[in-house]
Amino acid sequence: MTYVSADPASGPTRRATLAGLVGGAGAVLTAGCTAPGSAPAPTRTAWAAASAGGPTPGAMTLFKDPGFNFNGLLALGAAGYGAGEVGEVLTAVNTVNKAGLSAQSYTETFRKLGDQLREPPRDGTPGTQTTRFRALRAAQYYAQALFFVLGSDTPGSEEQLYRAGRDAWDRFCELCDPAPVTAHVPYGKTPLPVWFFRPDDSRERRPTVILTNGSDGQNVDMWTYGVAAALQRGWNALVYDGPGQGQLLFVDQVVFTPRWESVVTPLVDWLSARSDVDTGKIALTGLSMAGDLAPRAAAFEHRIAALVAMPGVLQPWLGFPPEIRQILTPDKEKTNNTWNNEVVPELPPSAAATLKKRFEPFSAPAMLAARKGRMFTDFYTPATLIKSLDITDVVGRIKMPTLVLDYEDEQFYPGQPRRMFDKLTAPKDYVKLTAATGAQLHCSPMAPQQHCEVVFDWLQEKLSGG
Incomplete structure (x- = not known):
């Protein structure tokens, strides 16, 4: 998202360019990008596509x-x-x-x-x-x-x-009644905090969904995008903080890893040891940038019975505009010299704030500098990490049924859900949520109930026999 500055976007060409990219226009994170080109009809479509004069018409603004x-x-x-x-x-x-x-x-x-x-x-x-x-x-x-x-x-x-x-x-x-089971699941030197929600404490073996957050969401978002819906349907739901998220980021200063299977596998181990989990019906969902993380994990953790990418993301680095991406070169010194000497001095305050937020989950030094009101000086390291999240070459390893969600006016990863769907060789479905029922934009912010209906109807069909 973006920040508003009273400073005019004037000055050198680079300043004007950056102001347009990440200033008030919000093009880095929002501003209704559209997917390039056209794609063949998906296997299934949710809701009729219909735009109403812009991504957020009327009361949605x-x-x-x-x-x-x-x-x-x-x-x-x-x-x-x-x-x-x-x-x-x-x-x-x-x-x-x-x-x-x-x-x-x-x-x-x-x-x-x-x-x-x-x-x-x-x-x-x-x-x-x-x-x-x-x-x-x-x-x-x-x-x-x-x-x-x-x-x-x-x-x-x-x-x-x-x-x-x-x-x-x-x-x-x-x-909550019952209160979720809380635990710390082993992960490297910093255990993962988990919250395991159950419809009741009967110990009945139930389907279970592991809910994976994105690059800047909090646990409350997982309630909205899965826990409540799972409990309503008699499912268990597991919420967790992974590296780059929640406690691991803001307190423990552990940043994202490109090997998300190393995060999910311990969670599956923990769930598999419980008598109230049907180990043949463990699903994995990924919201926002976790539409990249969850598929990466599922490509290597084959105990996952069904996967949902919300939306499908192959290359998070493409969520940044080319004018930002082109700063990164194979030469760390050259990259950082360009960043510190040519880019940072020309950044308007709004752009600087946006970039601090975007990069903090990938660099503890960047986060700590931002907390002191300073811009990070090492662009190369977090940018290289973000680029390494590319899962284009591993999607073909996914074997379990997979649902790829897409959204009309997807503003973060336009075109990537369809590209993921096309690369999948596993049993697959594609759903695009649209403005016809107010479900447009990244993750359908105005329609999480519709969102959950699509996801859990699909999961129940795949794992519960209809």
Whole structure:
């Protein structure tokens, strides 16, 4: 997403180019890119494609900036599963717009909303369910603030904001009935925190879905994009922080790995040791950039019975515009000289904030510098890591049934879902969610219930016999 700066995008050509790429226009992360070329008809299609005058028509435009708008839509859409409240979100939107849209006003407004929900309501004594869902909504609003904090006046509060959101999430989990089983699954030197949700504590063997988050999501997003839907259907659901995510990133400073099978295999081992898991029906989903991570894991972890990429992603590096990608060369010194001497000095504040956010999951030094209000100096190392996430050559190893999701006006990885689908040799299906029912944009932020219906209907068909 993007940050708003009052600075005009003027100056040298490189400055103007970068301002257009990652400034107010939001082209790095949003701005409704479309897939190039055309593709043959998929095996199945969800909803009729119909555009209504732009990616976010009418009431779907909360903010003029597409990056802030996308985040606001995620909070608004989460209301369907109790991870947001329409009135709270729209009131916050009005507050931000009245103050003047910026990373500062957005972060401050949603942080305060999270703080308010962690306190008891003014009138009456809250019951368990009230406290529980106030905590879930607080986790959502802290996550909203967290996303933009590096562009605010207090970037050093990033870990504090993460911990506030994590505390709210843990409080929500404690009050679930039954509460999820929590554990730390071995992974290198830093175990993976996991939350294992069950419909009840009967110990019945059930289908189980492992829910994988993307490059900047929080656990509350996994409630919206899988846990609640799984429990409604009698499934177990496993949520976890992997390297580059949640606790491992913000606290332990462990960044992404291109070998995601080394993350998922210990999770499958842990699940397989449980008597309440049907080990022949373990599914794996990947949301956002995890549409790359989950397929990579499934290419090597063959105990996965079904895979869903949401959306399909082959090359996360292509999510960056060519003007950013061309900085990377095989020569580390040359690359970093270009970055530090030609690019960074010309970056408008909005572009700098965006790039700090985009690169922090791939570089602990970049994250720590950003928290001090500074730009990272080593572009080569995180850029090389992002480029190494390319799974083009391993998709053919996937053997289990696979569902590839795509979205009308996909703004992060346009064209990549169809490319993944075409490369798959396993039994496969392709679904494109569209504007006809408000399910457009990356991960259908306004329609997570439709999103989950598609995913879990498909999973039940593949693993539960219909």
